[in-house]
Amino acid sequence: MTARALFVAGSTGTVGRAFMRLADARGVDVVGHRRPRPDRPGGADDFDLADEARLVASMTGRTTVVQLIGTMRRRFGAGDTYETSDIGTTRHLVAAAQRAGTVDHLMLLSSVGAGKPVGAYLRAKHEAERLVTGSGIPWTIFRPSSFDGDGHRPPWGMASLTRLFGLSALRPILVTELTAAILHVATTRAPLGEILEGAPLWRVVAAARSDGDAQAGEHAG
Ligand SMILES: NC(=O)c1ccc[n+]([C@@H]2O[C@H](COP(=O)([O-])OP(=O)(O)OC[C@H]3O[C@@H](n4cnc5c(N)ncnc54)[C@H](OP(=O)(O)O)[C@@H]3O)[C@@H](O)[C@H]2O)c1
Numbered sequence: 241m242t243a244r245a246l247f248v249a250g251s252t253g254t255v256g257r258a259f260m261r262l263a264d265a266r267g268v269d270v271v272g273h274r275r276p277r278p279d280r281p282g283g284a285d286d287f288d289l290a291d292e293a294r295l296v297a298s299m300t301g302r303t304t305v306v307q308l309i310g311t312m313r314r315r316f317g318a319g320d321t322y323e324t325s326d327i328g329t330t331r332h333l334v335a336a337a338q339r340a341g342t343v344d345h346l347m348l349l350s351s352v353g354a355g356k357p358v359g360a361y362l363r364a365k366h367e368a369e370r371l372v373t374g375s376g377i378p379w380t381i382f383r384p385s386s387f388d389g390d391g392h393r394p395p396w397g398m399a400s401l402t403r404l405f406g407l408s409a410l411r412p413i414l415v416t417e418l419t420a421a422i423l424h425v426a427t428t429r430a431p432l433g434e435i436l437e438g439a440p441l442w443r444v445v446a447a448a449r450s451d452g453d454a455q456a457g458e459h460a461g
Contacts, residue, residue: 241429242303242344243269243303244268244269244303244304244426244427244429245269245270245271245301245302245303245304245342246263246268246269246270246271246302246303246304246305246306246426247270247271247273247298247299247302247304247305247306247343248260248263248270248271248272248273248306248308249273249289249305249306249307249308249309249329249333250273250307250308250309250310250349251272251273251274251308252272252274252280253308253309253310254387254390254391254392254415255308255349255387255415255418255419255422256272256308257390258390258415258416258419259306259308259419259422259423260272262419262420262423263423266423266427266455268423268426268427271298271302273287273289273298274286275287275288275289276288289328289329289332289333290328290332292332292335292336292339295332295333295336296336296339296340299336299337299340299342299343300340300341300342301340301342302340302342302343303342303343303344303345303429304343304344304345304346304347304426304429305333305337305343305345305346305347306347306349306422306426307329307330307333307346307347307348307349307368307372308349308422309325309326309329309330310325310326310349310365311324311325311326312361313361322360322361322363322364323364326361326364326365326367326368327364327367327368327371330348330368330371330372331371333346334346334371334372334375334377337375337377338375338376338377343377344377344378344429345377345378345379345380345426345429345432346372346375346377346378346379346380347379347380347381347382347422347425347426348368348369348372348379348380348381348382349382349384349422350365350368350369350381350382350383350435351365351383351384351385352383352384352385352409352410352437352438353365353383354366354369354383355383355435355437369381369435378429378432378433379432379433380425380431380432380433380434380436381434381435381436382418382421382422382425382436382441383409383435383436383437383441384413384418384437384441385398385402385409385410385411385412385413386398386412386413387412387413387414387415387418388412388413388414388415389414389415389416390415392415394412398410398411398412399411399412408438408439408442409437409438409441411442413441413445417445417448417449418445420445420448420449420451420452421436421441421444421445421447421448423448424444424447424448424451425444431444
C-alpha cells in the first residue's frame with residue numbers, strides 16, 4: 241500500500257481539531273484545510289473549497305481525503321447551510337479528488353440515520369454520502385450517533401438507555417474514540433466500501449483502541 245498522506249477538510253471543527261492533534265502525535269502525514277475567516281488570524285494558506293485550482297493543487301500527492309465538514313441550524317445565521325457546508329463542500333472535494341489523481345480513499349463523517357433520512361439535516365448527509373459512494377474512488381463512511389466530550393454532551397440518559405436496549409447504532413460516542421477510529425481507517429485504508437454504523441463502527445473503535453494501546457506500549461518500552 242502507498243504510504244498514507246491525508247487531506248483533512250473540517251480541520252478546525254471539534255472532530256477536526258482532535259483528529260489533527262492525534263495524527264500529529266502519531267507522526268501521520270496530514271494536511272488540514274482551513275477556509276478564510278475574518279475572525280481567524282494568520283490565514284495566508286487558507287482558501288475556499290470552491291477555489292478548484294487551489295483545492296486540486298493541495299490535494300495532489302494526497303492519498304486520503306477525510307471529510308469532517310458539517311453545519312448545524314444554529315450556524316445558518318453566519319451564512320452556512322446544509323446545502324453549502326454538508327453537500328457543496330463534499331461535491332468540491334470529490335471533484336478535486338478525481339482531478340488530483342492520487343487519491344485512492346475518500347472518507348466521510350456522516351450521521352446515524354442518514355440511511356433513511358428524516359429532516360433536512362439527514363437528507364443533506366444522505367446526499368453527501370451519495371456523492372462519495374458514486375465518486376468511483378474507494379470510500380468509507382462513518383455514521384456515529386451523538387458526540388460526547390470536547391464541548392458536546394449527548395441527551396441525558398441516552399448512553400444507559402441505548403446500552404440497556406442494545407441500540408448500538410444510537411449509543412453516544414466519545415470524540416476521542418471517534419477520532420482514533422477515523423485515524424485507524426485512514427492509516428490502514430480499511431475497511432473500504434463500508435458504512436460504519438452500529439456494530440461495525442464499534443468494531444473499528446475497538447481495533448483503534450488496540451492500535452493506540454500497542455503504540456503507547458512501544459513508547460513505554
Ligand atoms: N454533534 C454530533 O453529535 C454529531 C453526530 C453525528 C455526526 N455529526 C457530524 O460530525 C461532523 C463534525 O462535527 P463537529 O462537531 O466537528 O463540527 P464543527 O465543530 O461544527 O466543525 C465544522 C467544521 O466544518 C467546517 N465548515 C463548515 N462549513 C464549511 C464550508 N462551507 N467550507 C469549509 N469548511 C466548512 C468548519 O470550518 P470553520 O472553522 O471555518 O467554521 C469546521 O471546521 C459534522 O458533519 C456533523 O454533522 C455530529
